[in-house]
Amino acid sequence: MIACAGPDAGAPSESIEADHFVPSRPETVSWGWYPIDKEAVLRIQSGETVRINTLTHAGAIQRAEPVEYLTGLDIPREQILQDVLDFWASRDGRPRDGRSGHVITGPIYVEGAEPGDMLEVQILALETRIPWGINNTNSRGGVFSTGYPGVDAEDPLLDIPPGTLHVIRTGMVDGREVALFSPNIQVPLAPFMGILAVAPDPVVGEPGV
DSSP: OEEOOOSOTTSOOTTSOOSEEEOOOGGGEEESSOOSSSOOSEEEOTTOOEEEOOBOSTTTSSSSOHHHHHHTTTOOGGGSOHHHHHHHHTOTTOOOOSSOOOEEEOOEEETTOOTTOOOOOOOOOOOOSSSEEEEEOOTTSGGGSTTSTTOOTTSOOOOOOTTOEEEEEEEEETTEEEEEEETTEEEEOOOOOSOOOOOOSSOTTOTTO
16 A cells, blocks of 8 residues: 655656555545544555545644635645645534544555454555644643543633644755754654554544543
8 A cells, every 4th residue: 555645636646656546635534533434435455556645634624714824824825735725615514523633534445354354554655745744732732632631620721822833844855855943953754644544343532432
């Protein structure tokens, strides 16, 4: 399997050949949960390769309109994917059964696979689609959200305070992709899939589970 994100959201890059391509469109993604009953967006045979576009939730799930939100963070308009705009526009009425903010492409069905089988997925390449990423350092977000043991229900729920939302630029330097923290600090990137899983039963994130 090829999990990647090419420069053109509408079509796979020609750098890698694959048997199939799945874009990150509103109809091919799920928001905040691992879908177990959703119709597969693609059915493949064992051994086939798939090029998959993925979508960061940064800019795609906030209340503010994406172009206004992201350009307000000094991200150029031409670096905002159409997939982000289309997903944001599809939020109303979209199921979000779990608690995660992640936007997940899939599911993909492997013909002949049965419960109890071992599934091997090989990631052959990862390519970034945009030259930036967003990181949050919020004391009340992520693992330290209101579900974390020890959180007092009476603690005030605050918006993300200033200075905790970080836009990190990326680019190519001497033939390698790096994060550009400053003119003198360049950190080599090692892209990975934040979420890659087989949907469990019951659905992870279902209330009470």
